[in-house]
Amino acid sequence: MEGNNMENSMSLMEAQKKEREWLLHTYRRFPVLFVEGRGTKLWDDRGKEYLDMAAGLGTCVLGHAHPSVAKAVSEVVFRLQHVCNLYYTEPQLRLAEELVSRSFPGKVFLCNSGTEANEAAIKLVRKYMRVRGEERYVIVSALRSFHGRTLGSLAATGQPDKAVPFSPLPQGFIHVPFNDLGAMEEALRDPRVSAVMLEPIQGEAGVYPASQEYLHGVAELCRERGALLVLDEVQTGMGRTGELFAWQRYGVRPDVMTLAKGLANGLPIGAVVASVEVAQAMAPGDHGSTFGGNPVTCAAALATLRTLQEEDLLENASRVGDHMRRRLWEVSQSLGAGFEVRGAGLMLALEVEGMDAWEVALRCLARGLVVNPVGPQTLRFLPPLCLSREEVDVAAGILAAVLEEMKGSEVAS
Numbered sequence: 001m002e003g004n005n006m007e008n009s010m011s012l013m014e015a016q017k018k019e020r021e022w023l024l025h026t027y028r029r030f031p032v033l034f035v036e037g038r039g040t041k042l043w044d045d046r047g048k049e050y051l052d053m054a055a056g057l058g059t060c061v062l063g064h065a066h067p068s069v070a071k072a073v074s075e076v077v078f079r080l081q082h083v084c085n086l087y088y089t090e091p092q093l094r095l096a097e098e099l100v101s102r103s104f105p106g107k108v109f110l111c112n113s114g115t116e117a118n119e120a121a122i123k124l125v126r127k128y129m130r131v132r133g134e135e136r137y138v139i140v141s142a143l144r145s146f147h148g149r150t151l152g153s154l155a156a157t158g159q160p161d162k163a164v165p166f167s168p169l170p171q172g173f174i175h176v177p178f179n180d181l182g183a184m185e186e187a188l189r190d191p192r193v194s195a196v197m198l199e200p201i202q203g204e205a206g207v208y209p210a211s212q213e214y215l216h217g218v219a220e221l222c223r224e225r226g227a228l229l230v231l232d233e234v235q236t237g238m239g240r241t242g243e244l245f246a247w248q249r250y251g252v253r254p255d256v257m258t259l260a261k262g263l264a265n266g267l268p269i270g271a272v273v274a275s276v277e278v279a280q281a282m283a284p285g286d287h288g289s290t291f292g293g294n295p296v297t298c299a300a301a302l303a304t305l306r307t308l309q310e311e312d313l314l315e316n317a318s319r320v321g322d323h324m325r326r327r328l329w330e331v332s333q334s335l336g337a338g339f340e341v342r343g344a345g346l347m348l349a350l351e352v353e354g355m356d357a358w359e360v361a362l363r364c365l366a367r368g369l370v371v372n373p374v375g376p377q378t379l380r381f382l383p384p385l386c387l388s389r390e391e392v393d394v395a396a397g398i399l400a401a402v403l404e405e406m407k408g409s410e411v412a413s
């Protein structure tokens with residue numbers, strides 16, 4: 001392990017006890033206490049090394065503890081930790097300029113998470129229509145989508161089981177099947193529709209990409225009906241699919257894009273980029289955030305954007321992602337299984353049909369591989385974008401051994 005002071009570390013058992021005692025039980029956790037990370041590697045409290053294919057749920061795009069981010073953060077943190085948005089600070093202005101120059105002409109709102117970015121997008125869409133004097137407030141999103149857990153984003157999320165215990169949710173959301181252009185066309189007949197909100201690749205649902213025809217078709221329908229297209233790039237953004245933003249793969253430019261996860265390589269930040277016309281709808285007092293645009297996280301985001309380019313990580317995500325897709329498919333073939341592999345770049349999923357994905361992930365962990373189960377039989381891979389082909393081969397070897405061991409075991413649910 002690189003430099004960890006073991007004597008100061010809490011043990012896993014202590015951590016589990018403290019969690020039971022002090023934390024709301026909102027997470028099902030794996031039995032591991034991570035104390036250090038570097039690049040694609042993590043170390044636990046006992047010094048055991050892991051290859052990380054989850055990267056903080058897709059946030060650590062540059063890899064853990066990247067020196068460029070650490071340096072940028074420490075420079076700012078010793079100078080100015082926070083002042084709020086009543087005043088100007090340099091990193092947020094530079095970040096806004098950078099995001100616009102890498103996406104489309106527009107303006108930026110900065111916040112602290114993906115769900116907040118989507119909340120801001122929802123308010124922006126409503127205000128835009130209000131300013132134009134149009135009574136249009138309904139947002140159409142997709143079934144199985146995930147847009148966050150605050151009430152507005154939860155209302156946009158197309159997974160009723162996540163929302164039902166918290167009803168009533170805000171009104172004005174319609175859900176249609178994903179990749180079904182006919183259903184979208186039907187929904188857009190409703191004159192109250194203001195926008196369509198979609199993930200270019202549904203991540204949390206298990207990595208389901210929109211088809212080219214679908215995304216182009218939806219954009220065309222939005223144009224015809226005067227509705228806005230909001231793309232949620234919280235998970236697909238920041239190079240994950242081999243382009244900085246997934247809409248660039250499709251050649252479909254949104255009116256509004258939301259970002260978070262990888263934007264500051266694991267530090268909490270969110271952003272909305274809105275076209276110039278849409279952005280004009282917002283006025284002082286309409287929206288805000290105490291921490292949004294904080295100098296430390298913005299400096300981290302600037303360092304992340306710069307390093308993605310300097311280290312050619314988009315190209316790496318694309319190349320190593322293709323290799324990984326192939327290797328996952330080969331693993332499945334070697335078991336005689338024909339499991340489905342989905343995704344783009346380094347955002348991939350493997351259906352482990354007939355097996356319990358949580359159990360697969362547990363056994364991978366025991367062998368030093370971190371993978372993320374996102375459904376009863378679905379494993380998701382969101383590794384750092386600096387992953388190498390050799391590391392893919394190591395991961396494939398571990399996965400093959402675990403799946404072979406589990407062949408024929410019962411499905412949990």
Ligand SMILES: Cc1ncc(COP(=O)(O)O)c(C=O)c1O
Nearest residue numbers: 113114115146147148203234235
């Ligand atoms: C596409 C998408 N949107 C929004 C969110 C919510 O982001 P956060 O957890 O930062 O609020 C997520 C999180 O997984 C996501 O994948």
